[in-house]
Amino acid sequence: MSEDAVERYKRLVESIKNCTKCPLHLSRKNSVPGEGPLNADIMVVGEAPGRSEDEQGRPFVGAAGKLLDRLLKEAGLERGKVYITNVVKCRPPNNRDPKPEEITACLPYLLEQVRLVKPKVIIAVGRIAGSTLYKAAGLKWGGVRRERGKAVKARLAGIDVVIVSTYHPAAALYNPQLKEDLESDFKGHIRKAVEDALKGRAPKTLEDFIPLGPEPGGPKVGSRGYVEAGGEGEGSGGKGQGKA
Numbered sequence: 001m002s003e004d005a006v007e008r009y010k011r012l013v014e015s016i017k018n019c020t021k022c023p024l025h026l027s028r029k030n031s032v033p034g035e036g037p038l039n040a041d042i043m044v045v046g047e048a049p050g051r052s053e054d055e056q057g058r059p060f061v062g063a064a065g066k067l068l069d070r071l072l073k074e075a076g077l078e079r080g081k082v083y084i085t086n087v088v089k090c091r092p093p094n095n096r097d098p099k100p101e102e103i104t105a106c107l108p109y110l111l112e113q114v115r116l117v118k119p120k121v122i123i124a125v126g127r128i129a130g131s132t133l134y135k136a137a138g139l140k141w142g143g144v145r146r147e148r149g150k151a152v153k154a155r156l157a158g159i160d161v162v163i164v165s166t167y168h169p170a171a172a173l174y175n176p177q178l179k180e181d182l183e184s185d186f187k188g189h190i191r192k193a194v195e196d197a198l199k200g201r202a203p204k205t206l207e208d209f210i211p212l213g214p215e216p217g218g219p220k221v222g223s224r225g226y227v228e229a230g231g232e233g234e235g236s237g238g239k240g241q242g243k244a
């Protein structure tokens with residue numbers, strides 16, 4: 001990473017720490033810019049800081065963070081080699097969903113992080129992360145249940161990336177079925193997308209986009225697991241699933 005990029009990153013972190021662009025600054029203890037190597041190939045994007053993150057100023061350090069660390073291992077990754085951040089950098093009161101206007105205010109920070117880190121794969125955990133990243137890339141979000149299982153080529157902030165989506169670890173903490181699905185995602189399509197990206201294998205031919213869906217009527221994936229984004233309707237991730 002160039003000296004210029006490092007300086008840009010330092011300025012970005014300072015801006016986030018002092019940011020007052022949305023009302024979330026009023027109730028935060030600490031903003032949580034994100035952490036990890038600036039040359040990371042893999043980026044994890046969550047929804048927003050929770051209580052522990054707000055207290056420590058670090059992402060994914062509570063119970064959900066411990067689960068994420070374990071899940072990363074399932075995908076053949078170490079936390080220390082992954083850049084981890086959230087869509088919004090300050091904790092919403094009582095862990096409510098971030099409001100659309102808060103996401104809009106905070107999004108430029110995430111896009112600048114993508115520009116600086118230039119990840120090959122972004123793991124979007126939870127519907128807020130998935131829907132925000134898809135929208136920012138001009139793709140249609142079909143809900144977590146439809147999008148999980150896909151590895152989607154996208155251009156985000158001028159960078160070519162593959163986006164893989166799954167549930168939020170916080171949603172899986174008290175839901176054994178969701179936890180099982182999350183583990184299967186990290187062992188399955190996420191691990192594969194990571195391995196392909198690290199080996200320099202990206203989808204290149206039309207065949208890579210041939211549909212074979214993991215769910216009836218769900219997303220369609222090609223022989224190497226890559227698809228075009230799409231899906232219909234808001235399939236999941238409603239209030240009943242919390243952070244899912």
Ligand code: SF4
Nearest residue numbers: 019021022025090106
């Ligand atoms: S959530 Fe983002 S936009 Fe809102 S105050 Fe925090 S850093 Fe600024």
